[in-house]
Amino acid sequence: MRLDNRVALVTGAAMGIGAAVAECFLEAGARVVLFDIDAQALSLRESALQDRGELLAIAGDVASEADVESAVARTLETFGSLDLLVNNAGIDLAGKAPDFSSSDWDRLMDVNLKGAYLFSRYSIPHLAARAGAIVNISSVHAIVSYESCPAYDAAKAGMLALTRTLALDHGPQGVRVNAICPGYVDTPMTQKWLDSVPDRAATLEQVRAVHPLRRMATPRDIAEAALFLASSRASFITGATLVVDGGLTIYGR
Ligand SMILES: NC(=O)c1ccc[n+]([C@@H]2O[C@H](COP(=O)([O-])OP(=O)(O)OC[C@H]3O[C@@H](n4cnc5c(N)ncnc54)[C@H](O)[C@@H]3O)[C@@H](O)[C@H]2O)c1
Numbered sequence: 001m002r003l004d005n006r007v008a009l010v011t012g013a014a015m016g017i018g019a020a021v022a023e024c025f026l027e028a029g030a031r032v033v034l035f036d037i038d039a040q041a042l043s044l045r046e047s048a049l050q051d052r053g054e055l056l057a058i059a060g061d062v063a064s065e066a067d068v069e070s071a072v073a074r075t076l077e078t079f080g081s082l083d084l085l086v087n088n089a090g091i092d093l094a095g096k097a098p099d100f101s102s103s104d105w106d107r108l109m110d111v112n113l114k115g116a117y118l119f120s121r122y123s124i125p126h127l128a129a130r131a132g133a134i135v136n137i138s139s140v141h142a143i144v145s146y147e148s149c150p151a152y153d154a155a156k157a158g159m160l161a162l163t164r165t166l167a168l169d170h171g172p173q174g175v176r177v178n179a180i181c182p183g184y185v186d187t188p189m190t191q192k193w194l195d196s197v198p199d200r201a202a203t204l205e206q207v208r209a210v211h212p213l214r215r216m217a218t219p220r221d222i223a224e225a226a227l228f229l230a231s232s233r234a235s236f237i238t239g240a241t242l243v244v245d246g247g248l249t250i251y252g253r
Contacts, residue, residue: 084133135226
């Protein structure tokens with residue numbers, strides 16, 4: 001699954017799943033743009049990946065139309081094309097609806113859903129010229145519901161609908177659009193949540209137990225699925241949702 005002569009832009013690439021996708025795509029021969037709101041973490045990731053291939057780091061917010069438009073323009077100036085987009089940046093804010101502020105709702109939707117729309121809006125005209133592909137990182141939260149996550153679950157389900165409609169609209173131009181639904185993944189986001197629970201060891205054991213494969217995913221497990229969907233090996237796959245959850249949703253809990 002090679003990505004030679006392909007230019008990929010990965011959002012939320014400073015850490016976690018996005019960093020693994022960037023690394024995996026570089027190893028497959030792509031030139032990669034790492035986009036992230038955390039300039040310090042981005043700079044550290046840029047240094048760590050520098051000897052893996054050609055890359056460009058751009059600091060910005062996926063929810064800012066100006067940042068997105070300028071990131072796509074800089075990608076074209078630097079590399080001459082844009083072939084692959086991975087909409088990965090996301091945040092998790094929890095709370096039952098009465099305790100969940102409308103400003104938190106707006107921020108979560110802006111980052112987790114509008115960001116994917118904005119990057120798609122500015123990228124698709126360039127992807128269309130290059131038989132490009134979009135991979136959206138959704139979640140099992142789009143399929144099964146979890147307590148106290150109304151905004152996160154709605155945004156992730158919205159991302160699957162966005163995936164299908166973009167696939168419908170831009171298939172005729174040769175653009176493929178697919179989504180991945182990971183279960184638990186060992187990333188800074190998950191570690192932050194584990195730090196907040198009363199009994200970390202017991203929670204980790206529960207997390208292990210809900211997966212038939214008896215472990216949570218590594219970021220690389222998700223990146224390999226993204227590589228497949230971005231590559232020509234997935235040339236007839238569009239509008240699809242690939243669940244990469246170690247069997248978590250078989251149990252449905
Ligand atoms: N960790 C999991 O268990 C899990 C499971 C399913 C889906 N996901 C999804 O996968 C994606 C990546 O998750 P992760 O666990 O790697 O998260 P993470 O918090 O470990 O990393 C997310 C990265 O996105 C960046 N980011 C956040 N807001 C941004 C913004 N507004 N603009 C640009 N960059 C921004 C962060 O700075 C960070 O580098 C998210 O969309 C998340 O919802 C995660």
